[in-house]
């Protein structure tokens with residue numbers, strides 16, 4: 001028998017029953033809940049007269065609809081001006097009280113984006129199955145947890161039974177080998193992967209990210225990579241357990257302690273693909289060839305390196321691609337062959353479940369330190385991923401670096417990633433954004449999103465247009481001289 005992949009192991013460890021037609025029931029260890037996709041699930045439970053099967057498997061926090069200004073947050077839920085947003089957040093609070101589920105409410109210091117909060121608390125652990133009514137649940141796969149988004153009716157099913165109907169995915173390995181250049185980050189790696197395999201490249205697969213460049217990443221970088229697996233079409237992104245994983249989790253509030261910790265660690269060490277495991281598909285990238293990335297279009301696969309240019313639709317062989325590119329350039333207000341460094345920005349957003357962890361903020365602050373946001377930028381905002389990230393950043397003085405440079409320093413939440421709160425792009429505005437989706441209207445009606453790393457976003461805020469962050473310091477020193 002050939003060896004098992006990490007995904008195969010996680011799957012078989014959680015399999016309750018599998019039918020001949022491939023339908024299976026898997027056990028779920030952890031469910032994370034937020035205000036957008038849980039109301040109908042709780043309502044379903046209520047109508048059926050059911051109770052959650054295992055209360056302590058669930059953890060909730062509002063994130064999508066919370067305001068991010070200090071003033072509004074000081075008022076708690078009453079600070080939420082949009083009535084629909086308020087209903088969602090209030091309903092989550094009410095449901096968690098009624099059903100007895102632990103929730104980090106709006107002004108709890110542990111509140112934040114659900115995908116930042118889970119790992120930060122150690123509520124996400126290796127070997128777990130983790131679900132949430134949110135497509136970016138793939139983030140948690142960075143811990144060798146089988147994690148993916150589910151729909152609202154499935155949220156109800158998991159609440160009621162702690163199990164989920166599932167179908168086994170195929171195995172894909174994406175290897176990134178070699179050393180990343182200075183200024184090239186996890187975000188650039190995942191954008192480059194999506195640029196290579198496309199937004200449908202991972203459909204039907206669980207992607208395991210592997211190779212020396214992935215091993216070198218911190219847990220935060222690994223979360224950034226797995227977070228965007230869904231943007232490559234894969235519901236699941238995974239990274240094997242190693243010392244980095246274990247060190248990150250030690251002493252986290254929800255992590256086991258003492259002998260249980262020792263036993264867990266011994267077990268977690270097996271959460272790697274066997275050397276002779278077979279993948280259905282393998283893709284390899286050379287880390288040294290990856291440049292800082294910038295998306296130019298309206299799909300995450302429409303991305304290129306900072307030294308590149310906007311493609312010319314006319315040069316695309318395939319008619320569908322030609323039409324897609326033409327439409328994207330029209331929406332984005334960009335010209336064929338325009339240099340990426342010539343794209344001017346109106347707003348800058350540093351945050352989201354992709355890039356709002358402490359290391360992301362450190363990388364952005366390193367670039368912003370002692371500089372000023374360009375006058376042409378209408379709004380540059382930094383939105384920490386959780387109250388604890390915010391606290392840590394403030395202890396390190398990062399908030400001061402940002403505010404002195406002219407960035408707004410906000411309260412934690414999903415914010416301008418998808419404009420479910422008041423933070424939005426106006427029609428036609430270009431935004432350098434550290435988030436994960438650049439779809440039409442994603443950050444506000446008519447808004448134009450460019451996906452980048454935190455360092456690239458900070459550099460763009462200062463220059464007013466995209467610049468190569470690898471040369472940014474040298475460049476600004478030369479300009480000052």
Ligand SMILES: CC(C)[C@H](C(=O)O)[C@@H](O)C(=O)O
Nearest residue numbers: 036037133134135136149418
């Ligand atoms: C609101 C939620 C259902 C949605 C998702 O699942 O991805 C959101 O988080 C997003 O990023 O678009």
